[in-house]
Amino acid sequence: MSEHVVLFAGPMGSGKTTAIRSLSEIDVVSTEATNTDRETADKETTTVALDYGEITIDDVTKVRLYGVPGQKRFDFMWSILAGRARGLLLLINNDAPDSVALLLEYLNNFRDLHSRGAVVIGVTKSDVSDAPSVADYSAALTAASPDQLIPVFTVDPRNAEEMRTLLLTLVASVEMRELLAPAPAPISEKI
Amino acid sequence: MNLTPAPVATMASHLNPVHIDAGNRTLAEMQDLASSLTFASLLTDDGFEIVHLNGTHADGGRFASMSSSVQALSDAVAHELKIGTNEYVIIASELGHVIQLRVQGHPIVLAALFDTHETLGKGLSIARIAARRMAELIA
Numbered sequence A: 001m002s003e004h005v006v007l008f009a010g011p012m013g014s015g016k017t018t019a020i021r022s023l024s025e026i027d028v029v030s031t032e033a034t035n036t037d038r039e040t041a042d043k044e045t046t047t048v049a050l051d052y053g054e055i056t057i058d059d060v061t062k063v064r065l066y067g068v069p070g071q072k073r074f075d076f077m078w079s080i081l082a083g084r085a086r087g088l089l090l091l092i093n094n095d096a097p098d099s100v101a102l103l104l105e106y107l108n109n110f111r112d113l114h115s116r117g118a119v120v121i122g123v124t125k126s127d128v129s130d131a132p133s134v135a136d137y138s139a140a141l142t143a144a145s146p147d148q149l150i151p152v153f154t155v156d157p158r159n160a161e162e163m164r165t166l167l168l169t170l171v172a173s174v175e176m177r178e179l180l181a182p183a184p185a186p187i188s189e190k191i
Numbered sequence B: 001m002n003l004t005p006a007p008v009a010t011m012a013s014h015l016n017p018v019h020i021d022a023g024n025r026t027l028a029e030m031q032d033l034a035s036s037l038t039f040a041s042l043l044t045d046d047g048f049e050i051v052h053l054n055g056t057h058a059d060g061g062r063f064a065s066m067s068s069s070v071q072a073l074s075d076a077v078a079h080e081l082k083i084g085t086n087e088y089v090i091i092a093s094e095l096g097h098v099i100q101l102r103v104q105g106h107p108i109v110l111a112a113l114f115d116t117h118e119t120l121g122k123g124l125s126i127a128r129i130a131a132r133r134m135a136e137l138i139a
Ligand SMILES: Nc1nc2c(ncn2[C@@H]2O[C@H](COP(=O)(O)OP(=O)(O)OP(=O)(O)O)[C@@H](O)[C@H]2O)c(=O)[nH]1
Pocket: A010, A011, A012, A013, A014, A015, A016, A017, A018, A019, A041, A043, A045, A046, A047, A048, A068, A069, A070, A071, A124, A125, A126, A127, A128, A155, A156, A157, A158
C-alpha cells in the first residue's frame, strides 16, 4: 500500500474543513473554535490547529488529508504540517476581495512545498461570485511562474465527487514527480 | 474539540471593554497570588488575545494563537479517546510550566506561564481560581 500526505490550504472560509469532511472515510479530527472574525468569513467556527482525514483511492493508495487554519495568525501550523506533505491542494474562494492576488500570496507562503511537491488549485464559491474566471487565475499563475503549469479547477467542497476528482489529479501529479525525482523523506521545514 | 460551540457574545471578547476590564482584574489578582507567574494571557477560543500580563516575556499575539491551537488539539485528543471533557493542558518544561484551562461558559481560554519555583499543584489551583474569577466577572 502506498501512502501520500496532502495539505489543504487557502484563505479563511475557502472550504478546507468542508472539503476534508466530504472526502474522508474516517471520522475527521477537527479543531474548530468559535469564530470571532465574522467580517472575514461569516461562519460559526474556524479551524485553529488542523483537520485530519483519510481516504483510500484505488484500494492500494492511502491519502492522509491535512487541513490547516486559513488565518495567518496560525502560520506556525502551516510550517509544521507543510513539512509532512508532498502535495498541496490550495483552495481559493472566488468571493474573496482581490482573490487572484490572494491566491498568489497563499501559494508563495507554501513555496517550499510547491518546489518539492505538486500543486492543484481549487476555486470555490464560484456560485456565490462568478468572477474572476479560471482563465484569470491561470494567467496570473503563468505570469508569476512562467516555467510551471499549475492546474486550476472550479470545485464545490461540499461535493465529494468533485473533490475526489481534484484529489486524484493532485495524487497523479505527486506520483509523477516522485517517479521523476525521488525525494528524501519529508523533513520539518520552515516556510 | 468544540462540537457545540459556545454562544457567540454580541461583541468579540477581545474588543469588549467589559471583558478586557474583567481580564485585567483577573490577571492582576492572579499575580498577587503567585510571584512565580511570569506571563499570563486570556484569549478567545479562536486565538485573539483579550489581555495579557507581563508582556515582556512573550509575543502576546503569537502566544494566544499557539495557546488556541494547543487547547483545540488537546480537546481533540480527549474527544478521540472518549475520556470526557479536557480540564487542563499542562506543558511542563525545564524552566517553566504552562497551564491552560477554559473559562467555563465562555469561548475564552486562560493560559499562564509559571517559573519552576511554583509547584505544578499550586499553579493549577491558582489558574483554576483565576478562571472562575473571570467567569464570575463577566457572568
Ligand atoms: N455556496 C457555497 N458555499 C460553500 C462553497 N464551498 C464552501 N462553502 C461553505 O463555506 C464555508 C466554508 O467553511 P470551512 O470549510 O470552515 O472553511 P475553511 O477553509 O476550513 O476556513 P478556516 O478553517 O476558517 O480557515 C462552509 O459553510 C461551506 O458550506 C461553495 O463552493 N459554494
